[in-house]
Amino acid sequence: MAQKPTIPKGTRDFSQAETARRTHIFDTCRAVFNLYGYAAIETPAMENLSTLMGKYGEEGDKLLFKIMNSGEKAADPPERGLRYDLTVPFARYVVQHQSEIVFPFKRHQIQPVWRADRPQKGRYREFIQCDVDVIGSTSLACEVELIQIVAEVFRRLGVGVVLKLNNRKILAGIAEVIGHPDRLTDITVAIDKLDKIGIEAVREELAGKGIGTEKLEPVLALEGSFADKLDAIEKMFSASETGFAGVGEMREVLSMVGELSLDLDIELDLSLARGLNYYTGTIFEVKARDWAIGSICGGGRYDDLTGIFGMSGVSGVGISFGADRIYDVMEGLGLFPQAATGGVRVMFANFGGECMLQAMRLVSELRSSGIAAELYPDPAKMKRQMEYANRRGVLFVAIVGEDELAAGTVTVKNMVTGEQQTITSDEIRNTSFN
Amino acid sequence: MAQKPTIPKGTRDFSQAETARRTHIFDTCRAVFNLYGYAAIETPAMENLSTLMGKYGEEGDKLLFKIMNSGEKAADPPERGLRYDLTVPFARYVVQHQSEIVFPFKRHQIQPVWRADRPQKGRYREFIQCDVDVIGSTSLACEVELIQIVAEVFRRLGVGVVLKLNNRKILAGIAEVIGHPDRLTDITVAIDKLDKIGIEAVREELAGKGIGTEKLEPVLALEGSFADKLDAIEKMFSASETGFAGVGEMREVLSMVGELSLDLDIELDLSLARGLNYYTGTIFEVKARDWAIGSICGGGRYDDLTGIFGMSGVSGVGISFGADRIYDVMEGLGLFPQAATGGVRVMFANFGGECMLQAMRLVSELRSSGIAAELYPDPAKMKRQMEYANRRGVLFVAIVGEDELAAGTVTVKNMVTGEQQTITSDEIRNTSFN
Numbered sequence: 054m055a056q057k058p059t060i061p062k063g064t065r066d067f068s069q070a071e072t073a074r075r076t077h078i079f080d081t082c083r084a085v086f087n088l089y090g091y092a093a094i095e096t097p098a099m100e101n102l103s104t105l106m107g108k109y110g111e112e113g114d115k116l117l118f119k120i121m122n123s124g125e126k127a128a129d130p131p132e133r134g135l136r137y138d139l140t141v142p143f144a145r146y147v148v149q150h151q152s153e154i155v156f157p158f159k160r161h162q163i164q165p166v167w168r169a170d171r172p173q174k175g176r177y178r179e180f181i182q183c184d185v186d187v188i189g190s191t192s193l194a195c196e197v198e199l200i201q202i203v204a205e206v207f208r209r210l211g212v213g214v215v216l217k218l219n220n221r222k223i224l225a226g227i228a229e230v231i232g233h234p235d236r237l238t239d240i241t242v243a244i245d246k247l248d249k250i251g252i253e254a255v256r257e258e259l260a261g262k263g264i265g266t267e268k269l270e271p272v273l274a275l276e277g278s279f280a281d282k283l284d285a286i287e288k289m290f291s292a293s294e295t296g297f298a299g300v301g302e303m304r305e306v307l308s309m310v311g312e313l314s315l316d317l318d319i320e321l322d323l324s325l326a327r328g329l330n331y332y333t334g335t336i337f338e339v340k341a342r343d344w345a346i347g348s349i350c351g352g353g354r355y356d357d358l359t360g361i362f363g364m365s366g367v368s369g370v371g372i373s374f375g376a377d378r379i380y381d382v383m384e385g386l387g388l389f390p391q392a393a394t395g396g397v398r399v400m401f402a403n404f405g406g407e408c409m410l411q412a413m414r415l416v417s418e419l420r421s422s423g424i425a426a427e428l429y430p431d432p433a434k435m436k437r438q439m440e441y442a443n444r445r446g447v448l449f450v451a452i453v454g455e456d457e458l459a460a461g462t463v464t465v466k467n468m469v470t471g472e473q474q475t476i477t478s479d480e481i482r483n484t485s486f487n
Numbered sequence: 488m489a490q491k492p493t494i495p496k497g498t499r500d501f502s503q504a505e506t507a508r509r510t511h512i513f514d515t516c517r518a519v520f521n522l523y524g525y526a527a528i529e530t531p532a533m534e535n536l537s538t539l540m541g542k543y544g545e546e547g548d549k550l551l552f553k554i555m556n557s558g559e560k561a562a563d564p565p566e567r568g569l570r571y572d573l574t575v576p577f578a579r580y581v582v583q584h585q586s587e588i589v590f591p592f593k594r595h596q597i598q599p600v601w602r603a604d605r606p607q608k609g610r611y612r613e614f615i616q617c618d619v620d621v622i623g624s625t626s627l628a629c630e631v632e633l634i635q636i637v638a639e640v641f642r643r644l645g646v647g648v649v650l651k652l653n654n655r656k657i658l659a660g661i662a663e664v665i666g667h668p669d670r671l672t673d674i675t676v677a678i679d680k681l682d683k684i685g686i687e688a689v690r691e692e693l694a695g696k697g698i699g700t701e702k703l704e705p706v707l708a709l710e711g712s713f714a715d716k717l718d719a720i721e722k723m724f725s726a727s728e729t730g731f732a733g734v735g736e737m738r739e740v741l742s743m744v745g746e747l748s749l750d751l752d753i754e755l756d757l758s759l760a761r762g763l764n765y766y767t768g769t770i771f772e773v774k775a776r777d778w779a780i781g782s783i784c785g786g787g788r789y790d791d792l793t794g795i796f797g798m799s800g801v802s803g804v805g806i807s808f809g810a811d812r813i814y815d816v817m818e819g820l821g822l823f824p825q826a827a828t829g830g831v832r833v834m835f836a837n838f839g840g841e842c843m844l845q846a847m848r849l850v851s852e853l854r855s856s857g858i859a860a861e862l863y864p865d866p867a868k869m870k871r872q873m874e875y876a877n878r879r880g881v882l883f884v885a886i887v888g889e890d891e892l893a894a895g896t897v898t899v900k901n902m903v904t905g906e907q908q909t910i911t912s913d914e915i916r917n918t919s920f921n
Contacts (some may be wrong), residue, residue: 056797057582057583057796057797058535058537058538058579058582058583058796059535059583060530060531060533060534060535060538060579060583061531061533061534061535061566061567064531064532064533065531066528066529066530066531066580066583066584067528067529067530068528068584068587069526069527069528069594072526072527072528072529073526073527075529076527087829087859088854088857088858088859088860089854089859089861090830090831090834090859090860090861092503092506092507092829092830093503093506093507093510093829094500094501094502094503094506095500095501095506095509096494096500096501097494097495097498097499097500097613098498098532098569098599098601098613099494099495099498099552099601099612099613100494100495101492101493101494101495103492104492104494115557115558116557118533118554118555118557119554119555119557120552120553120554120555120569121552121553121554121555121565123549123550123552123553123603124549124603131555132495133495135532135554145492145494146500148491148492149491149492149493149494149500150500150502153502155875155878155879156875157863157864157865157875159861160503165532167532167533169557169558178533179531179532179533187864190864190865191865192837192864192865194837194843194847194862194864194865195864197847198861198862198864201851205854309844309847312844312847312848313847313848313851362491362492363490363491395521395526395527396524396526397524400524403626403628409628410743410746413628413631413743413746413747414746414747417635417747420522420523420639423522424522425521425522425523425524426522426524427523427524427593427632428628428632429591430591430621430624430626430628430629430632431591431624431625431626431628441589441590441591444589445589
């Protein structure tokens with residue numbers, strides 16, 4: 054036999070069980086997003102390279118998958134690449150379709166992206182991003198709505214989470230107050246690693262760049278409630294208008310959220326920086342409470358996403374759900390519902406002839422009642438049919454043999470308990486097979 | 488302002504309304520496929536070129552989108568390409584995962600494919616295929632199940648259709664009977680065009696290849712019911728075992744379908760050939776009854792799909808739903824449900840301050856009842872908010888101004904009828920907004 058075929062490094066096949074579980078996550082996000090008025094758009098997998106290049110830094114440019122030209126243009130430089138994220142295509146979409154769009158524009162997008170990264174555990178060359186954004190409003194009610202979406206998605210998924218909040222203006226205020234207003238990026242890059250490398254390494258890194266941390270460390274070490282921390286930091290900001298504004302925004306978001314009696318743990322995390330440079334206001338990050346893994350969701354407010362395509366001054370805010378990590382958390386904690394297996398509840402065994410025809414009719418009736426059911430296609434040996442039912446994880450096997458056919462009955466075997474009972478064909482129509 | 492960005496030729500952006508309608512089609516297919524036990528798998532967008540090359544003929548090889556290597560391998564010939572259809576990746580998947588798969592293996596797959604075809608009306612470089620197959624069984628019960636799926640999908644979508652059936656063995660029998668058993672491909676290619684070019688052009692084409700059509704034409708001209716046609720053609724097949732077997736298969740499929748009282752028009756179409764060479768038994772094609780467009784769904788039985796990857800003798804049968812054409816039919820006939828717009832039912836106007844907080848609370852309650860609702864994010868001028876609601880196609884605008892806040896009421900405006908009424912906050916919780 055020929056060698057078994059394979060798939061490219063860093064890509065994945067998803068089995069039926071895996072696809073059903075992933076779909077459960079995406080369907081949950083989708084349903085919540087739609088409920089909140091963020092309907093989906095879709096953009097093509099390929100974008101013009103001119104749309105993608107220069108948007109992700111030098112490193113990002115190298116990680117773009119480029120498509121070879123075909124036909125006459127084969128020798129020319131490539132013109133198209135696979136999308137690297139959903140943010141740049143979203144910005145491109147908004148600018149391209151600005152005349153048809155109603156602003157504020159709320160949308161979600163759940164589509165794959167591709168990165169020519171070195172594959173490693175948890176890092177793939179193709180993965181699905183799940184983004185929800187509103188663009189064209191500076192109202193902090195948008196932040197509140199996204200926080201509600203976070204709470205509702207994870208409530209529906211059954212994942213306990215903590216939402217960490219911060220604000221880029223507060224970080225800018227801190228940079229001002231510690232005397233390095235122009236070094237915000239260095240400071241946020243270092244602070245962003247606090248969780249992973251600890252305060253001493255952060256101190257060292259900043260010292261190496263000539264930034265003292267005496268004034269910074271007390272801020273990072275602040276304890277207490279959200280409000281206590283805000284009070285403490287606000288005192289520092291008498292000299293920083295930006296920082297003061299950041300605290301004000303946080304207070305307003307917090308006050309509105311407080312009115313909604315959300316079932317969500319929210320913390321102020323002054324060390325939360327998030328790498329992406331385009332954030333300018335509130336930043337979010339979600340961690341699973343009972344499973345150690347990086348952030349499973351994050352985002353923030355940006356003031357000029359569409360500026361790269363010539364449409365400036367449009368503020369927006371968005372978050373992205375990390376489906377692969379959410380999957381790992383749910384798998385690890387056993388949170389996937391039984392129904393998300395992609396299997397059928399009832400399999401009818403196949404005894405051929407008239408028995409098969411009767412089974413076909415009954416299978417159709419179960420399906421009409423919304424019960425996923427099937428008929429084993431061949432009148433194979435019983436052992437083989439039962440093995441199939443077992444491996445497929447079917448919950449019930451229904452049998453219509455000669456005896457049952459004559460008596461107008463069906464024998465139903467519960468594959469979990471082994472229990473077996475004979476009921477009439479009419480009764481089967483009213484059985485829920487749970 | 489910079490030039491507006493664009494997308495590559497032959498690709499498409501989908502707006503929220505379009506995405507909602509497309510999703511309605513895919514969700515309907517998905518729900519029916521799952522009900523019948525054909526759960527989804529997913530395969531990567533990129534496959535190794537060795538998997539794809541040589542599978543679609545010389546012309547197909549040229550239409551593959553190839554991905555440039557990155558890093559050190561940049562100068563080497565490309566190793567990966569975008570998938571061209573879902574059939575070859577499915578065969579690859581079955582062979583690669585054969586030890587984990589339970590046969591007969593039923594699966595569906597709804598994913599995009601890419602073809603470097605010259606773009607033209609109705610032909611795109613990226614489009615979604617929607618395939619459902621069962622592999623590992625020769626039972627004609629599989630054909631019947633797929634016919635049920637066709638009936639159920641189009642019943643749910645509200646599209647009136649005709650299912651045309653034929654069998655490759657009948658075509659082979661005809662080739663034998665007219666004295667050209669070795670010219671099956673020439674004959675099927677010619678009769679496949681009968682619909683488009685007419686009998687005279689078919690006669691000419693075959694004559695040019697030395698094939699007389701005296702014996703063929705009466706077959707193509709057969710009139711009458713499905714059973715009548717089968718009777719007539721069976722008489723011809725005393726000299727063709729293959730043709731005789733084909734008629735037998737058709738009779739069996741038809742008899743099983745007859746037991747199920749399906750609400751579906753089924754015709755025997757002896758001129759139905761379907762281009763793809765890998766079909767060996769039953770072939771299907773679905774046309775919309777009330778809208779002129781090519782076939783909107785089709786497929787057939789194949790005996791050796793996985794042979795290309797070294798796993799031979801595995802028979803299967805599958806069909807593919809043409810989502811873009813189904814979309815055009817539904818759009819043309821106005822069949823999309825009102826709900827498939829991607830919009831929200833209720834928008835609360837924003838009056839800021841305490842009014843906004845009350846609106847936020849009420850919006851949350853509507854969402855808890857499953858009603859898609861939103862709050863306009865900014866306390867903008869009423870005119871602007873109403874314009875937004877209008878352009879967005881919102882059905883109801885709810886108003887909580889100072890008066891309503893004080894009285895504990897909400898004013899609700901029906902945006903279709905213009906009707907306006909004031910109800911209490913409690914009543915709004917029990918309003919369905921239809």
